[in-house]
Amino acid sequence: MSDDALQDEIAFVEDGRRVALTLDEELYPRDAILGAAYLFVDRAWVFLSRPGDRQVEVRLKPKGDTDSAALEALAGEFANELLNQVLRVRIGESTGRIREYYMARAFFSTTTQSSIDQLLAELDEEELADDDLEISVPWDTPEPAADTPDEGPAVGDEEPPRA
Amino acid sequence: MTRRGSIAVTHPRLDADKLGPFRFGRIDDKVLLTHDTGQWHLLSEPDFEALLAGTLGPDHPDHAALVDKGFIRDGMDADAIADRLRRKKRWLGMGPHLHVVITTLRCNQSCKYCHASRTDMDRVDTDMSIDTARLVVDHALRSPSPFIAFEFQGGEPTVNMDVIRFIVEYSRERNRNEGKTIEYSLVTNMTRMDEDKAEWLLANDVFLCTSLDGPRHVHDWNRPFAGGQGSAPFDEVMKWVQYFNRRYVEMGRDPELWHVDALMTTTRKTLEHWREVIDLYVSLGIRNLYLRPLNPFGFIMKTWKAVGYDQEDFLRFYEQALDYIIDLNRDGVQIIEGTAALFLKKMLTPDDPNFVDLRSPIGAGTGQIAYNYDGTIFPSDEGRMVDAMGDPIFALGRLGELTPDEAIGHPTVKALAVASLLDTLPMCSTCWNAPYCGVRPLHNYMMSGDLFGQRPNTPKCKQHMTIARLLFERLSRDTDGSLEAIFRRWTLERPRETPPPDLDADGDAGASPAASSPASGDAAPDSAAATE
């Protein structure tokens, strides 16, 4: 199933010493945030906190320059890496069992899956059963899912970072 | 004063169920996809977005390749991928092939960066005994590996030539019943060489590898004689490299296969004279130059201020030197940069060089064993170096007491494997360089006291990322394929006895289709002497 392209604005605040980004965990899963945060420990002191339900604040205190431009650049780099990490998590969730299949096939004499065709058929069935997008929910169902992200047009003036 | 702002981001359209498992990163203005099998593909940003969205269809010129490499799910042959992966990791379970023997700690040189923790020449108590040497051979030949490489190191190993002779002769005798392929290599500073030793080494097919840090003023500054003796180490190296290379020719050996190899250790002095170093290697006919950085073992921990440098300085030097070496190749000079060649073998061939320090998991204990002069067994020579600095944490046990099975299954060996399995390490598990990289738990231990280290703060991580990035950048810009032809030549290995039939007399398969599947599968693994 396909997720459409989504525009988002990540808010940040900087105080001349550090910059903090506030992230919606619906859009940025915890694993993606942790993955991106880990990559910045050479450049910054990184601290995570929870300003609200399903929100994560990432505070970056650079080890080097801390002028306003440097802080904003650092926030931009973090946002770019976060997008990469979100992609990695989502691709990983979808392809994990295929990877397990060929790893098992390569390194173990027996494997629980008899063939890749069978595995792919199972994945298709799971995909239908999961129904994350609630395709099976009638269109006239009155209450939308509470955790559906807001896909409203929240595009700022800035050039979007490379996804 | 605080300032608020926002960053506009676009999450690309994603149809993950149409994708295969892959890692990705950016090279120049392209997106690099890499697969567990080592296969890779460069896409433009728009094509990458189409791939993610599931709209890169069969009419796209890259579609078939992306399916074949396992990046697109529909049509993917997962069983073929499993076969490729098995071939890439064929060394798993084979057992240690590299057996590093410390014949003595005595050394007549006092190198500014000495990693080996030498002792003075009167310390005969740091010589290996014949009884211990016998146990080394007995232990090594019980490895399940069909290929065994004895590598003599020190100190200066030729100070204890009797043990070298014994190990070569005794292992040959024992191997009549074992039927393994055995190679011998000697890492020597050449300053204790004489004709008797040289002729014996030639007659017994012991490969020679010497330390050569550059022209006289660099080499002798880095590697002075202990006690300030008058003669110049550089002259000794020159004399004996030329002697051996001349004798190989006189013996009718192919000089491309039979020649003295050399290792260079980069100090601050080298950075200033990098071009002279390369020119010297070329003038001596040395075909493989490893641009090795300093490692955090031994005396260097005390002398860093005098000879060390910033990581960024080393990486700048590496890039300049790599490009110069590439230019020389374009002019027909056959010289390769060793670490780049290791990465290229992983990137451009279906095989893996099984270099014990650049694989996942690392070869410490499972691909390599080091035997100290006193019979202590270590998972690697670096473990022995840590011990020499007063920390015995990596000692596995003693010859005659610890069986080979116990050594391989030792908790320390398992810990090193876990700490170097890229699939389990944060950052590494998602890194585009994972199929080509390897981490060094002992370096991490020396730098931070932790086998795992913090990847972004680890010098080796930056080095490996930079080297792989430099290679991919150059391949990405290689519009006429001429550089790939050079790089493929760097990946070729052939056994010293008989060249494979598909190579011409120069051993150069060039950019022919046959070279796309280089015949390195049966080649001997690289020596640890070239450890970065």
Next chain:
Amino acid sequence: MPELMLHKSLYDAAVVHQVARLYEGVATIAVDEDPHAVTVRFDDVDPDVADVLVDHFGNHVLVETVKQANAAEQVLMGDSR
């Protein structure tokens, strides 16, 4: 005295205790837990590291948390990324 509050949904509480023990040589460290957070209080900080201790501690706990999460994930489902 500096204090650090680490939310349990973001940081591994067991890791916080482990890392705290590693820093005992440079400060007196008290670790308290409630259902949501782990609070780390630093007293008697070695003046040589006073400026950087909390920052180092924070990165250290983060790195170890990610390491634990990664390892657990591999055990459960293999690395799928």
